[in-house]
Amino acid sequence: MLPxxxxxxxxxxxxxxxxxxxxxxxxxxxxxxxxxxxxxKFAKKLFILKKIKYCAFCNRAxxxxxxxxxxxxxxxxxxxxxxxxxxxxxxxxxIEKTKRYNGIYYVIGTEDENRQLARLRNLIERIKKSxxxxxxxxxxxxxxxxxxxxxxxxxEGETIALYSARCLDELKKIYPQLKITRLxxxxxxxxxxxxxxxxxxxxxxxxxx
Numbered sequence: 001m002l003p004x005x006x007x008x009x010x011x012x013x014x015x016x017x018x019x020x021x022x023x024x025x026x027x028x029x030x031x032x033x034x035x036x037x038x039x040x041k042f043a044k045k046l047f048i049l050k051k052i053k054y055c056a057f058c059n060r061a062x063x064x065x066x067x068x069x070x071x072x073x074x075x076x077x078x079x080x081x082x083x084x085x086x087x088x089x090x091x092x093x094x095i096e097k098t099k100r101y102n103g104i105y106y107v108i109g110t111e112d113e114n115r116q117l118a119r120l121r122n123l124i125e126r127i128k129k130s131x132x133x134x135x136x137x138x139x140x141x142x143x144x145x146x147x148x149x150x151x152x153x154x155x156e157g158e159t160i161a162l163y164s165a166r167c168l169d170e171l172k173k174i175y176p177q178l179k180i181t182r183l184x185x186x187x188x189x190x191x192x193x194x195x196x197x198x199x200x201x202x203x204x205x206x207x208x209x
Contacts, residue, residue: 006032057126059107059119060089072104079103084148085123085164087116087157090194091150098202103146108160116160120167127171146179147171148208152192181208 002010006028013024031039052061055070062070072078072092082103086092087110095101108119127144149164151157161182168180184207193201 058105059109060092060105077102081143081145082148083123083144083146084150085120086150086193087152087160088194091152094193094196094198094201095150095205097198098205100202100205101148103148108164110156113160117163120164124167124171128174144171144175144178146181148205149180149182150193154192157192183208 001007009028010021010024013019013027014021016024019027031042034042051064053064053068054060055062055073056068057073058070060070060072065074067074079102082101084095084101084103084105086095086105086107089107092105092107095105106119106123108116110116147168149161149168151161151164165180165182172178172180183204196204
């Protein structure tokens with residue numbers, strides 16, 4: 001039987017996505033064999049996570065800023081006519097590497113279905129309010145033209161994608177020209193965006209429909 005502190009740490013690591021008990025044990029014993037200074041350095045980096053905030057628009061993790069917006073959302077060179085819905089922050093990184101998309105993003109998360117749906121409804125309400133403000137006087141901004149649903153090609157990803165498409169369809173009443181698209185089906189079933197190579201993801205973006 002392992003010492004209680006070691007077993008407790010193994011149990012903590014085993015709660016991470018895609019980490020089983022054996023891999024968790026390897027992590028713990030690797031750290032156990034590191035110099036004290038390295039372990040302390042690792043612990044300090046974990047505490048830095050407490051300082052991470054979330055973008056006021058897209059929910060992406062970021063360092064705190066005065067605008068409460070991430071680098072992409074506050075970038076005036078990004079197109080506001082397209083929104084790409086993803087599940088994870090790492091999906092944004094993967095799509096950005098393709099250099100084929102210049103719109104903004106919206107992260108719905110993977111924690112649980114209720115939270116995903118709540119964030120989706122929040123996005124819909126924000127878009128509706130934005131449209132009302134545009135029509136209240138002054139020159140209108142460019143209309144929203146496309147919402148891309150870029151979820152993983154997993155069972156869970158497919159489920160939330162189908163539900164998202166149905167919910168977002170109501171926006172066509174105020175944006176008649178709006179297209180609700182999904183990534184091209186060149187993606188293999190069960191694959192996650194963050195693990196795809198750039199060519200595959202580029203083709204999926206270009207082949208969206």
